[in-house]
Amino acid sequence: MHKQTFFVQDFGSDFKWGVGMAAPQNEGAAFEDGKGLSVWDVFARKRNVIKGGARPTHAADFYHRYKDDILLAKALGFKVFRFSIAWSRVLPDGIGKVNKLGIDFYHRVIDECVANGLEPVVTIYHWDLPHALELQGGWTSRDMIKWFSKYVTLLTTHYGKKVQQWIVMNEPFAFTALGYMIGMHAPGKMGTANVFPAIFNAAYCTAEGGRIIREHCPQAIIGTSFSISEAKPYTNSDKDIAAANRADALLNRLFIEPTLGMGFPQLDQFDFLDKLHIATTAWRFIDKLKFDFDYIGLQNYFSVTIKHNPLIPYVSASEVSAKQRKMLHTAIGWEIDPNSFYEMLKRFGSYAGVKQIIVTEGGACFKDHLHNGVVNDQERIDYFKAYLGAVLQAKNEGVPIGGYYAWTLTDNFEWAYGYSTRFGLVHTDFETQLRTVKNSGYWFRDFYKAKLFDLSISSTRFLVGCKDFAFSITICTSWYVLYSSVNGVGAG
Numbered sequence: 001m002h003k004q005t006f007f008v009q010d011f012g013s014d015f016k017w018g019v020g021m022a023a024p025q026n027e028g029a030a031f032e033d034g035k036g037l038s039v040w041d042v043f044a045r046k047r048n049v050i051k052g053g054a055r056p057t058h059a060a061d062f063y064h065r066y067k068d069d070i071l072l073a074k075a076l077g078f079k080v081f082r083f084s085i086a087w088s089r090v091l092p093d094g095i096g097k098v099n100k101l102g103i104d105f106y107h108r109v110i111d112e113c114v115a116n117g118l119e120p121v122v123t124i125y126h127w128d129l130p131h132a133l134e135l136q137g138g139w140t141s142r143d144m145i146k147w148f149s150k151y152v153t154l155l156t157t158h159y160g161k162k163v164q165q166w167i168v169m170n171e172p173f174a175f176t177a178l179g180y181m182i183g184m185h186a187p188g189k190m191g192t193a194n195v196f197p198a199i200f201n202a203a204y205c206t207a208e209g210g211r212i213i214r215e216h217c218p219q220a221i222i223g224t225s226f227s228i229s230e231a232k233p234y235t236n237s238d239k240d241i242a243a244a245n246r247a248d249a250l251l252n253r254l255f256i257e258p259t260l261g262m263g264f265p266q267l268d269q270f271d272f273l274d275k276l277h278i279a280t281t282a283w284r285f286i287d288k289l290k291f292d293f294d295y296i297g298l299q300n301y302f303s304v305t306i307k308h309n310p311l312i313p314y315v316s317a318s319e320v321s322a323k324q325r326k327m328l329h330t331a332i333g334w335e336i337d338p339n340s341f342y343e344m345l346k347r348f349g350s351y352a353g354v355k356q357i358i359v360t361e362g363g364a365c366f367k368d369h370l371h372n373g374v375v376n377d378q379e380r381i382d383y384f385k386a387y388l389g390a391v392l393q394a395k396n397e398g399v400p401i402g403g404y405y406a407w408t409l410t411d412n413f414e415w416a417y418g419y420s421t422r423f424g425l426v427h428t429d430f431e432t433q434l435r436t437v438k439n440s441g442y443w444f445r446d447f448y449k450a451k452l453f454d455l456s457i458s459s460t461r462f463l464v465g466c467k468d469f470a471f472s473i474t475i476c477t478s479w480y481v482l483y484s485s486v487n488g489v490g491a492g
Contacts, residue, residue: 003443006392017448018080018121019073019425020361021455022130023410024056024168025301027086028064033101036092037131039179043186045135054418060410061433066109068435072426073409074116076441079447080116082360082405083109084126084170087151094130095147103158110162121405122159122208123167123225124152127175129184134187134351139180139198148205149212156216166217167208167360168224168295172202172255184416196350200280203258203289224259225297225360228252228348230340232305234320239308246270247306250315252344256291256296260353272314280309295402296349297360300341302334330364332421336383344388349399356402361406364389365421366416368438375427375438384440406444410435 024040040172044055087094088486089102107222112119126149129138133147133257152168153298178185181195206224213222215355231247245267267273277283305325305438309318322335323326329335349357388404395401411424419430427442479485 006389010392011395011404012173014117014402016080016358016405017078017408018078018082018119018403018405019407020082020121020405021062021069021084021410021412022106022123022126022128022409023062023084023089024059024126025085025414026060026062026069026083026410027089028058028061030055030057032063033105034089034092035086035102038086038088038092038128038327039134040128041088042131042134043188045154046188048185048216050416051187053420054413054420055294056413058430058433059413060428062410062432063105065113065433069409070109070112070116070118072435072437074118076407076425076437076445078402078444079117080121080165080405081113082121082123082167084123084128085155086128087134088126088128088130088229091130091151092132094133095150098154106159107162110159114162117277118120119165120163120357121165121167121303122155123170124155125168125205126170127179129187134402138187138189139176139201140189140194142197144201144202145204145208149208152209153174153216156213160213160217161216165221165241166182166223168213168222169202169206170225171227171299172199172206173251174227175417176318177250181378181400186418192272192279196276196279198266199254200285200340200352203255203264204285206255206259207291210221210293222226222242222291223293223295223297223358223360225299226252226256228300228338228344230303230344232303232340234305234307237308240306242269243308243315244306246272246315247317249273251304256348256351259293259296260288260351261287261290265437268479290433292353293462295356295358296348296354297358298345299359299361299407300344301361301364302330303337303340304335306356315443328418330383331367332365332417334364336364336386338386338390341387343454345391345394345399345401347395349394349401354400356400358403358405359391359401360403360405361407361425368411368422368427370427375436377440379427380440381475384443410422421455 002201030041040056044050074084085106090099092099110120176195176198179187180189180198183190210222213220229251231244231251233244249265249267257265264282305319305320309315312318324331327335364383366377367376368377391401391404408427410424412420414421427436427438427439
């Protein structure tokens with residue numbers, strides 16, 4: 001991005017500034033007050049699936065410290081607090097008996113947000129399916145549509161009068177691909193026989209959830225969120241371009257297009273998509289997969305550079321990592337590319353039917369060090385400067401961007417990375433649960449006070465302390481390759 005300076009006011013008075021978190025990553029209290037097991041509670045018990053053998057049992061202890069954390073969000077200047085509801089906390093078995101203690105907890109969270117001048121934004125599903133439902137097939141079961149509908153109805157019944165803004169689904173491609181195709185995430189299933197129905201059911205439930213919220217809360221602002229990653233060809237060869245197009249169809253088009261009434265994407269000579277259409281008879285359900293969302297949430301953590309690789313099943317493609325290409329990257333090897341983020345905002349803003357875009361997650365992990373009560377995470381500050389510059393440029397060019405939610409408030413349980421990876425604006429000591437605001441948190445506080453900032457960035461800063469934890473891309477499965485640099489994708 002070009003050197004820029006701007007005020008917070010340049011984004012507009014109605015621009016929503018928020019911070020986000022998720023129940024399975026933050027709450028802890030995994031076995032308290034009637035909560036049932038989630039797929040992540042069970043998955044984390046397996047050997048060698050979570051870095052360091054970590055479990056989300058305590059996480060960042062938001063369950064007991066929600067008042068303090070919400071107060072932190074307010075102190076740092078945020079106006080929106082995004083959080084998710086743990087399905088197994090309100091419905092321990094996924095269906096049936098309601099856990100009143102769980103219902104009451106989220107009432108308290110919502111009330112605390114409102115009391116502190118924060119708009120609560122509720123994510124309905126953030127990857128933590130009740131284990132009891134997984135035992136019945138989970139996202140591979142057609143009953144999932146019925147189960148999810150009852151769950152959404154329960155939430156709108158209890159919280160609909162308090163919550164105006166909703167996010168139905170968080171990053172469906174991530175939890176279907178990683179959880180039901182390559183087994184890197186809960187519940188650890190593998191193969192097309194699992195992922196095809198999971199994709200269909202996730203797309204159907206996304207739209208159905210929107211319809212249920214609209215029915216019960218006519219004035220609600222309803223959105224859903226997608227991960228986006230520009231897929232760039234490694235060379236200008238026809239084969240690399242075709243490989244990048246296949247990756248793009250999966251990473252970026254697979255869920256947004258059904259939502260907009262276009263059906264699942266089709267691409268010449270891409271058998272995976274052909275088989276998806278056949279296995280799910282998706283053409284019969286185009287209308288059921290569509291919902292007119294008030295906004296689309298976009299979450300960009302990396303771009304991918306793709307080359308043709310005939311040895312990789314389904315996509316015949318593999319990634320050339322940022323480290324291999326000597327490009328800027330985060331502590332876990334994700335490429336830092338604000339120009340790519342800008343291009344993707346422009347692209348998604350051009351879809352007919354996208355009324356508004358909110359960046360529902362934005363952030364990065366670096367090797368943070370707490371020294372004498374200070375975390376000087378200048379790399380993260382530079383990251384936010386660059387990416388907010390991309391947002392402003394796209395907004396000024398007509399892309400309907402209405403908000404930006406930083407990911408995340410506190411360091412937390414980061415899926416397959418466990419507690420080894422830190423995205424927070426606030427440092428968490430996971431032994432004592434002591435919070436320490438990082439310099440990036442103070443940066444946001446000062447930014448919201450309308451100070452002027454120089455958005456030029458130093459590329460050298462990004463490389464300080466970076467270590468590539470990327471998995472080998474030689475693993476012969478296409479979905480693994482697409483996420484080889486991710487190893488637990490979706491900070492959120």
